Amino acid sequence: MASAGLLYVGAILFINGLMLLGRIPGKSAAILNLFVGALQTVVPLVLLAQAQGELAATFAAAGLFLFGFTYLYVGILQLTGISPEGLGWFSLFVAVVAVVIGILSFTLISDPLFGVIWITWAVLWFMFFLLMALGRESITAATGWFAIFCGWLTCTIPALLLLSGSFVSTPATAWVGGIIFAASFAASLFLGRARERRNRDQVGPASARGAS
Template sequence: MSSVGLLYVGAVLFINGLMLIGVVPGKSAAILNFFVGVMQVVFPTIILIQANNDLPTIFGAAGLYLFGFTYLYVGILQVTGVSGEGLGWFSLFVSACAVVIGALQFTLVGDPVFGVIWLTWAVLWFLFFLLLGLGRESLTYATGWFTIFVAHITGTIPAFFLLVGRYDTNAGLALLVTVAAVAALVAGLFLGRKGIPRGKRSEEGAAVSPA
């Protein structure tokens, strides 16, 4: 993924996370989703046209559509008010593809940092599947906070390293990103529980303690 595209992935994930925790209204978030979604569809299309059947180039461009279609889908849902089950099940597909791409980053590409980043995206999109595809509304706040953290861990920060030519990849850095991603998931789940109203917790069995 290009450094510029990655930077705006961080931006749109940040906005979508804020939308999920109720800070940014859906229709307001839709605008950036359309901007980034169009970018993540047009750019890989241009790359593919110019690829001349170069498999590494095609491989690098193919994954961008997964994000582009997601953001366009989010924008359309927020503007039209259509239910999100379709996006939820598409997110399961994205999650599975992200696992495969992450594994290939470790083995074929030799980039363990982006291997961890793609696996982190797989977890995030799986949460989108649980939230939208299966209707697990109790995960809304947790998913929102995790999205906010992941926006910067997998998008903004590595994008700036790429933009200034200081990006590096090795097992040690991959472990550092893994620790950050796991910490983000734990923090998201913790903050998510604090964001769920007490009555909602009891209804969904998320907490039965009177504490």
């Protein structure tokens, strides 16, 4: 059940990344955010009920609420137009907790690949914090690209591997995953800066024409 939920987290990160890149209107993305947010709050409740105190299951379910509350929050913001600062500060909380879960995945759960994935999610949510709480609009495009990469690399592909019984979490796969995620982050920064330069170049000629 958690694997199926992870699949839809990948979908919503893809959609929200496109929204940040200006490809999808906010209200259009809001509906799917509400659907996935509701799913990611119901699924953990079911998992906790079935866990019967098992550490790994309880641990996984608790982390899923972070996603569910985020997407419900995003959906409500897009439909109502409420200021996003509250979601930005909540994203900082998520980033800190994700780091802790990542460390515990390495030590307590012995799941190094998901440890790397949680650290990657912490980076993404910290970018959400910078964007929405501190107003760093210059990273909007980079955050959008990184959300898209994370949607596929940390959610959709792992979910499909888990559902097919092909997911392998070892120190070797964790190193490979870490390299891939670092490369996707670097690519996101590059693509984001390229987009910002294009936007500045377009604004420049437009301003000159207006002044004339």
